[in-house]
Amino acid sequence: MKALVFHGPGKRAWEDKPKPALRTATDAIIKITKTALCGSDLMIANGEILNVPDGLTLGHEGVGIIEDVGSAVSMFEVGDKTMIACAPSCGKCEPCKRGLYSTCDQGGWILGRLIDGTLAEYARIPDADINLHHIPEGVDEGTLIMLKDILPTGFEYSVPDGQIKPGDTVVIFGSGHIGLTALLMAQIHSPAEIIMVDTNLHCLEVAEALGATKFIHTTDGNALHDVLKHSGGKSVDVAIIANAKVALNSLWRSFGQPTLPLQRVLLMPSRRLCC
Structure with a gap:
């Protein structure tokens, strides 16, 4: 074979x-x-x-x-x-x-x-x-x-673990295969905003087609400023880190600055051990 x-x-x-x-x-x-x-x-x-x-x-x-x-x-x-x-x-x-x-x-x-x-x-x-x-x-x-593998991972972290509620503001770092499934599953509970953050513009365009309300294409490590701008400076209810590398590349300029106000952070490595 x-x-x-x-x-x-x-x-x-x-x-x-x-x-x-x-x-x-x-x-x-x-x-x-x-x-x-x-x-x-x-x-x-x-x-x-x-x-x-x-x-x-x-x-x-x-x-x-x-x-x-x-x-x-x-x-x-x-x-x-x-x-x-x-x-x-x-x-x-x-x-x-x-x-x-x-x-x-x-x-x-x-x-x-x-x-x-x-x-x-x-x-x-x-x-x-x-x-x-x-x-x-x-x-x-x-x-x-x-x-x-893929869809259950997005479901697990977005729905039961994330406890996303109607009207929440959600930010997802990473719009690869796991980030996109997290985006799809997050919509089950009707959040008001789903903000996708990535360094790959093509993936973000796919995310927008799949229901992201806003996306941030970051190349300078200063995504925190853009997230706060999109959220009107208000609290982000749930942050899902679907790709740790994307999160680091997106936020490294923000280290030492005032942090993003949020209620729940979910570390969801898109390349965790299976999957």
Whole structure:
């Protein structure tokens, strides 16, 4: 099969690899029909994530069709269409029992980092009954890819953690893939203003098309002045840092100056460990 394979920082190849086989009775083999590249994959490829083995297949986002299942898999069978959990878990350890699947003692972000991932024609998924999800008939698989990692991250930080309320003023630093999903999810609770800040004008134009009420294209590190100008000098209710590098590049001239009045700050690294 073909796979995107890591061979060290800056070294990757689309090459032939053996098709994965079942290793345990709880495994499943998935024929990948849709997948996506994550910022975390780019971090691995660039050498920013350490201890990734040479020869590893990258990727942790995917949907597909089950081609084989282990003898202990009871909830899925060959031919089922399925969505793959981006951070496999065992479902039995203490973190899993608390719903903290990404910190599973046996799993977490291992797919495409410690075990072969989904940027390939086939993938082996451990603990299939827990880490696979049935796809209803008629659902567009391309749309489901957004639910694998990117959209839930924006939802998590914008809605439950951000506690955005109607009428709030929200500022989002970074309008990359995570910042844009945070923008989409923030609109669920009808804030009065969503101000996007970035150094990339194209991304900001996309943000405006997706519902940002204002955007700040900053190149001089003095975005604080512009945010205060846009907010009329009033309190910003929620600040979401979707990209720490953008935030630093946007605000570095403001260090030592009066701070931005706000109620809640959410640090949401767009390249956090999965995702």
